[in-house]
Amino acid sequence: MIFESPSLKLKEYNEMKITAQEENGLRILLHLAMSEKSQGETIPEISEKVGLTQANVAKLCRIMRLADFITSTRGNAGGYLLARDAELIELNKVLSVLGGRLFDDDFCEVRSGFSDCCDLEADCSVRSLWQILQNAVDAALKNMTLGDLATSRHGTLNRITPVQQLDFPSKS
DSSP states (O other), X not given: OOOOBTTBOOOSSOOOOOOHHHHHHHHHHHHHHHOOOSSOBOHHHHHHHHTOOHHHHHHHHHHHHHTTSEEEEOSTTOEEEESSOGGGSBHHHXXXXXXXXXXXXXXXXXXXXXXXXXXXXXXXXHHHHHHHHHHXXXXXXXXXXXXXXXXXXXXXXXXXXXXXXXXXXXXX
16 A cells, blocks of 8 residues: 655656666667667767757767777768677666666765764665665676667567566575
8 A cells, every 4th residue: 555645645656767867878879789880870860869969969978988888980981889799788887887886885975964974874774775776786787788688679688687586685
């Protein structure tokens, strides 16, 4: 049963939140992986195909170029291409570059509020929750590549590990 309050409405469905930068970066990479242009694609071409502003495409292409996911060539015949085969571009690394991890080891140190340290630091169930979620994301993305996305049909990826099969810490 969902708790309802006049001032607070909770959604009755589950949704995963990912950043626009992660989503849009993946869309650009997927577009480049599926492109048949050997010369590469220009920022205006990518912008038109993926439905993003040229400024946003330029920003994301710069991030992904610096991370060695794509290469760029200047000039009239220039454009952006994948830096290597799509099967060699790991999705966990792409998402890490575009948005970072859900939970890093220094998570509690940088989110301690007004104190020098978190008041729950010794026995923190919130930290455990973030660790479990990060482990689930890592397990789902383990060994998944851009090539898997490029060859998937109807949104199905055969390499995803269902959450029910993940190895969560046992309750003691």
